[in-house]
Amino acid sequence: MSFRAHKCLLAAICGALFAAGFLPAAALDRSAARTPSEDYPVVSEARLMGDETRTRFVADLSRGIDLAAFTLADPYRVVVDVPQLVFRLPAKAGETGRGLVKAFRFGLVMQGGSRIVLDVTGPVRVDKAFVLDPVDGQPARLVVDLVAADRDSFMRNLAIENQARRASTSANRAEREPVAKTTDPRPLVVLDPGHGGLDSGTIAPSTGDNEKTIVLDFALKLRDKLEKTGKYRVAMTRSDDHFVPLSDRVRFARTNQAALLISIHADALAHRDTKGHGATVYTLSETASDTEAARLADAENRADLIAGVDLSAEPDDVTDILIDLAQRETKSFSMHFARGMVSEIKTSARLNERPLKAAGFRVLTAPDVPSVLVELGFVTNPQDLKLLTSDAWRARVADSMVQAIATFFATRIAGSAPAPGSN
Numbered sequence: 480m481s482f483r484a485h486k487c488l489l490a491a492i493c494g495a496l497f498a499a500g501f502l503p504a505a506a507l508d509r510s511a512a513r514t515p516s517e518d519y520p521v522v523s524e525a526r527l528m529g530d531e532t533r534t535r536f537v538a539d540l541s542r543g544i545d546l547a548a549f550t551l552a553d554p555y556r557v558v559v560d561v562p563q564l565v566f567r568l569p570a571k572a573g574e575t576g577r578g579l580v581k582a583f584r585f586g587l588v589m590q591g592g593s594r595i596v597l598d599v600t601g602p603v604r605v606d607k608a609f610v611l612d613p614v615d616g617q618p619a620r621l622v623v624d625l626v627a628a629d630r631d632s633f634m635r636n637l638a639i640e641n642q643a644r645r646a647s648t649s650a651n652r653a654e655r656e657p658v659a660k661t662t663d664p665r666p667l668v669v670l671d672p673g674h675g676g677l678d679s680g681t682i683a684p685s686t687g688d689n690e691k692t693i694v695l696d697f698a699l700k701l702r703d704k705l706e707k708t709g710k711y712r713v714a715m716t717r718s719d720d721h722f723v724p725l726s727d728r729v730r731f732a733r734t735n736q737a738a739l740l741i742s743i744h745a746d747a748l749a750h751r752d753t754k755g756h757g758a759t760v761y762t763l764s765e766t767a768s769d770t771e772a773a774r775l776a777d778a779e780n781r782a783d784l785i786a787g788v789d790l791s792a793e794p795d796d797v798t799d800i801l802i803d804l805a806q807r808e809t810k811s812f813s814m815h816f817a818r819g820m821v822s823e824i825k826t827s828a829r830l831n832e833r834p835l836k837a838a839g840f841r842v843l844t845a846p847d848v849p850s851v852l853v854e855l856g857f858v859t860n861p862q863d864l865k866l867l868t869s870d871a872w873r874a875r876v877a878d879s880m881v882q883a884i885a886t887f888f889a890t891r892i893a894g895s896a897p898a899p900g901s902n
């Protein structure tokens with residue numbers, strides 16, 4: 480059930496990327512998912528050389544691989560897609576730039592596929608991208624040469640790349656639409672642990688704990704508890720450490736006709752502010768409750784930029800939906816659930832001083848699926864962080880959420896309001 484649906488989604492993304500020429504054939508080999516991690520090529524070092532006119536990115540590899548490199552605009556990035564790799568790099572690798580590269584990130588984007596994203600200082604051209612075989616005791620090396628370009632030629636190249644990409648992406652999208660048929664009448668709850676793979680989300684300055692791991696651990700616990708009740712089908716947008724684009728999370732819930740989507744995150748404040756604390760439940764709104772909520776939605780919506788997703792190839796429905804009046808009913812279900820969630824979790828978790836807020840989160844834009852986003856707490860607050868990484872706390876808060884979900888469905892079934900998605 481949930482697993483099969485999830486695999487379909489992965490295969491579809493994988494297929495789209497592959498068809499667009501962004502992934503080497505090896506990434507489509509499902510058997511790669513079963514290979515022990517020791518069998519994946521290992522990246523042991525990555526470095527930058529050169530200056531503002533020409534910059535070289537080099538990564539040392541345990542063996543040769545295929546790669547595909549392409550550029551993205553606004554902000555300017557270079558994306559390098561490779562088969563699944565094990566990155567044995569220092570935690571701070573990629574934080575310091577050189578020449579045309581401001582910083583870089585790396586990680587899994589799907590089973591079988593990793594990605595390196597270089598943030599660049601301005602328009603660039605990928606002059607060369609290749610892998611050198613090991614020779615004379617030197618390891619295999621992945622090399623990407625970038626040269627400075629002007630915006631006009633950068634955008635011209637991009638337009639050519641995009642045309643090919645869009646054609647193959649929409650073809651794949653069409654194939655992926657069929658809904659996983661089931662005769663199981665129980666409502667489907669989609670759990671959406673934020674971030675993943677090369678997008679770590681927020682990072683605790685004190686311990687280095689990542690949001691992507693904290694929220695996945697929590698979501699897995701919540702899934703187990705929900706499944707145990709026997710009342711729901713439960714599916715997850717990701718159940719391991721790979722990246723899922725925001726629009727694919729929304730599409731996953733819609734395609735599978737979810738009755739509820741719960742996106743799970745952990746917030747952070749900048750400038751060593753350790754005061755912000757407690758859980759907050761967010762719903763979708765065009766206007767943010769306050770500047771903090773607006774800041775958070777911006778930060779969460781940046782996930783796709785961080786992971787090098789090409790938003791220019793996305794259909795417009797996700798953004799247009801914000802003003803769609805047909806959403807009213809879903810909105811009121813979402814609000815109803817968010818209120819219930821707050822009143823349940825106040826018994827088990829510390830709440831933020833304003834625990835119920837709204838802002839323009841892209842992941843909450845399914846027009847037919849009631850959706851909320853829960854920030855479990857702040858990784859920048861030492862006390863919150865201790866709770867977020869505690870098994871006992873996670874179990875308690877997951878129990879409260881199970882209760883909130885039970886109440887939501889009980890009142891929905893008892894009430895006369897039509898079920899979401901039934902129009």
Ligand SMILES: [Zn+2]
Nearest residue numbers: 673680744745
């Ligand atoms: Zn987040």
